[in-house]
Amino acid sequence: MATLAAPVPAAREPTYAEVNRDVIATLAPPTRRWFLLMGGVLTGLACGAVSWAWQLKDGLGITGYTPPIFWGTYITTFVFWVGIAHSGTLISAILFLFRAGWRTAVYRASEAMTVFAVMTAGLFPILHLGRAWFFYWVMPYPNFRGLWSNFRSPLVWDVFAISTYFTVSATFLAMGLIPDLAAVRDHAAGWRKRVYGIVSLGWKNSDREWLHFGRMYLFLAALATPLVLSVHSVVSWDFAMGIVPGWHATIFAPYFVAGAIFSGCGMVITILVPLRRVLNLERYIQVKHFESLAKLCLLTSMIVSYAYATEYFVAWYSGNAIERSSFYNRAFGPYWWATWTMITCNAFIPQLLWFRKVRTSLTWLFVISIFINIGMWFERFVIIVTSLSHEFEPWQWAYYVPRWPEYGIMLGSFCWFAMWFLLFIRFFPVVAIAEVKEALPPPLRRREGHG
């Protein structure tokens, strides 16, 4: 293989001071391009807000809901965003425990993506309520009738899983930022110095701070690892605990977790390719990091493809006429286009990642990552909508098509996510300064003397 690739001259490793300089340089005052982008994003968000206001006023009747299909694009997009969140925690926590060195360059952006994706996902259960102002009914609090939440319901598990996931991943992100905010503080002047001083909690890089910080980081990673696996399992049980044909499968938890990591890695690539260029971070977020992400995409794509095959096999092997009919309908019924979009994007297109040339070409990776995003959205659409559209009795069968408010809210959700991300890269170091430096060879007098 080595003879095929042109030898790339090994770039000099950056020094500690260069890491500080280059990463803090990304916090320079925003350019016109940033404001233009933010303007576009806010416009899209306004579309979402108007759509929701319209829906609150006129009710869910303005969506495309057709009995018995009352879970449509809102729940699809909810699961999509929860899934996106997962690879961030995988990269920041699981790969930390596995000591995968390549994570340091990309983990901060992924972790921020996680938090903002959960913030986006969290909106959807509320957006899809007919009476959104009663969203708090799902919380376990003593109400005037003495009734409590039904803890046997997967929807209540979901409330616990998602709110825990948001709290823990936001904490993990905030704690990891502390040493870097101190570095920004020491570089800044005036009121910025004071603000960064407060948000870094007065961190001073002392050995005692590092000692306790290191322990905390390890334990947070150890707690976040089972958490991330549990969250999408719980989301999958929102479906698998129901008896709807197409949902009621034991394979759902691992199938959803693999799909979540697949979609999240795709989204990390989609975000990082433009980000590294705009912020001049090519020296830190390198092609080899993208190649590692691509390998992760390939692996999870294979798991997801295997899960698709298993679903069909089990439907056939069960001998259950309703289960068979549901899966036949998925592939060849009225929603065939959604199913085949899903299979093409998630199972076939990622096979290109077997080629090293594709894995190391950012253009190819960017294009493939867009297909992954589309494919994974359709996966959830297929699972939710085709299953509901083809339940037990033929008179129940229906066809659902989303209407304008649903598209508006979907656009709004992407813009909501992008808004937070744009604000984040404006005020916080998007590459982990301290961790990148930790991975570099330390400055040694002896080496310099020989060198």
Add this chain to the structure above:
Amino acid sequence: MSAPAVVGVFAYLDDVVAAVAALKARGVTQLTVYSPVPRHELDEVLARPESPVRRFTLFGGLAGVSFGFFYAIATSLDWPLVVGGKPIVSVPPFVVIGFETTILLGALATVAGMLLNAKLPRLGRSPGYDPRFSNDRFGIVAYGGPALLETAREVLGASGAEAVRDV
């Protein structure tokens, strides 16, 4: 010469490690080492006791699992309502609740443990701190009586410090 502490600024990690070892050998044991990154070499030479943060994690997790199960069981018993023909106290679904609260309280207690032990937030000045310590310089601050500080000055100077000053 009534300075409470002496700080030495270093550019090289091996110098810092050697200086800490030399200071400890000469009886200067009250040290704070500033470093832009955590390094195992420093942990080894400083040989600090194990961080108690792990105990916070353990007790946070135990509190979480107890709370989760207690909450689900107590509220089910408070208004006994049979759902799906299952027992009032159905353990398998409550495991999910217990698991999530374990993680939640375990993580929050871990963070609290770090903040308490590292004495954060601490917005005042730390004597001897230099903004370069978050960039590319290491620092050793030695505390003690005048005699020990005199020793510290000497050792820091001899170990390759770029600057040694009283703070």
